Amino acid sequence: MTIILPLLPFYAERLGASPAIVGALVSTFAFCTLLAGPFLGRWSDRIGRRPVLLVSQAGTLIGFLILAHATALWLVFLARIIDGTTAGNLTIAQAYISDVTKAEDRARSFAVIGIAFGLGFLIGPAISGYLSQFGYQVPVYAAAALSLTSILGSYFLLPRREVVHERNAADPGPGGRRLALFDWGAYRKYFEEPQLARLLAQWFCFAFSFATLISGFALFCERRFTWNGRAFGPKEVGYVLAYSGFLGILMQGGMVGRLVKWMGEKNVVRMGFAASAAGYAMIGLSRTVGQLLAVNTVSSVGGSGLRPALTSLITQKADRREQGVVIGLTQSLMSIAQITAPLIGTVLIQEHLLVVWACWAGLFAAIGFVLGLN
Numbered sequence: 093m094t095i096i097l098p099l100l101p102f103y104a105e106r107l108g109a110s111p112a113i114v115g116a117l118v119s120t121f122a123f124c125t126l127l128a129g130p131f132l133g134r135w136s137d138r139i140g141r142r143p144v145l146l147v148s149q150a151g152t153l154i155g156f157l158i159l160a161h162a163t164a165l166w167l168v169f170l171a172r173i174i175d176g177t178t179a180g181n182l183t184i185a186q187a188y189i190s191d192v193t194k195a196e197d198r199a200r201s202f203a204v205i206g207i208a209f210g211l212g213f214l215i216g217p218a219i220s221g222y223l224s225q226f227g228y229q230v231p232v233y234a235a236a237a238l239s240l241t242s243i244l245g246s247y248f249l250l251p252r253r254e255v256v257h258e259r260n261a262a263d264p265g266p267g268g269r270r271l272a273l274f275d276w277g278a279y280r281k282y283f284e285e286p287q288l289a290r291l292l293a294q295w296f297c298f299a300f301s302f303a304t305l306i307s308g309f310a311l312f313c314e315r316r317f318t319w320n321g322r323a324f325g326p327k328e329v330g331y332v333l334a335y336s337g338f339l340g341i342l343m344q345g346g347m348v349g350r351l352v353k354w355m356g357e358k359n360v361v362r363m364g365f366a367a368s369a370a371g372y373a374m375i376g377l378s379r380t381v382g383q384l385l386a387v388n389t390v391s392s393v394g395g396s397g398l399r400p401a402l403t404s405l406i407t408q409k410a411d412r413r414e415q416g417v418v419i420g421l422t423q424s425l426m427s428i429a430q431i432t433a434p435l436i437g438t439v440l441i442q443e444h445l446l447v448v449w450a451c452w453a454g455l456f457a458a459i460g461f462v463l464g465l466n
Contacts, residue, residue: 094212094213098326099231101314103159112442115307116435121176122176123176132148132178145184147178152181154175156235157236158171158174185205214341219231220330224325224327291406294464297457299429301369301433304456312376312450352401362464367393368398368454406422
């Protein structure tokens, strides 16, 4: 995923895409994920996690191979639709971990996923940036090779017979079920509890601001910065994102835990929103690569504890038997943000409103900060 992230805008632009079309590509993937996610989860409940995980990973591989050979924009859209429709890798993996581990071991097991994601956001963009200088297809093939490796790992390393610990309706666990997408009545009750509703609103603000930034970052850098006399490309964008990933690993390697003990989760969330709001807005005002790295440091370091601390607060407000559903709700809110934010943000970039784009991302982070003052 993080190999494709800095590359996709340039890959699509080479085939004639405008910034708005790039936004539509990102939104299409998120829309397909939102529609298919609950179905994949229920399917894995019936036939087991392992076979659905293999199908999901195979869809990702097929999507990457189509992307690597795309000669027209419609093939890029087809690749993202296939990948998005089968993109149950993470949620099914979470459900698998929840199933096969004892309750007291789950938190440690889920921490490993967080570490893996942190390493991915460091290594993936760096690989993409380095390999892109040999051709835009090369990083896509690298992503496909990693996807094939994950399929082989799931096939040969995961046991065919799943040994389930405590999987029942009363305790869905941290990776638990999602409600049906259009089951609005069941969702409503979670928004009727004031404290949980405010936290969910903060979660959407976080997701929307981050999705705005990450979906438009490459396009923004391409139009604003140069390196050795050339406009920023996937190499430069990949290295900047790898730097952000490096800062995130440093913070999550121990600093975030210390901050939570010292300040409490609510204050860490407030600090994260404040740093994100300031950092995102200042990105729009940056004019040199040095300034970009400086403000990126502010948003990356300050915001690194935002997601885990906010997730913890949300799960604390939900009954244990409903934590899986509430986490599923946050994933749905994340998908909605990833559908809408790129469509708006990339249109702003297309209209050359670069500062407005950055401030738009910062505005939602600022709203999240204000909501956390109560």
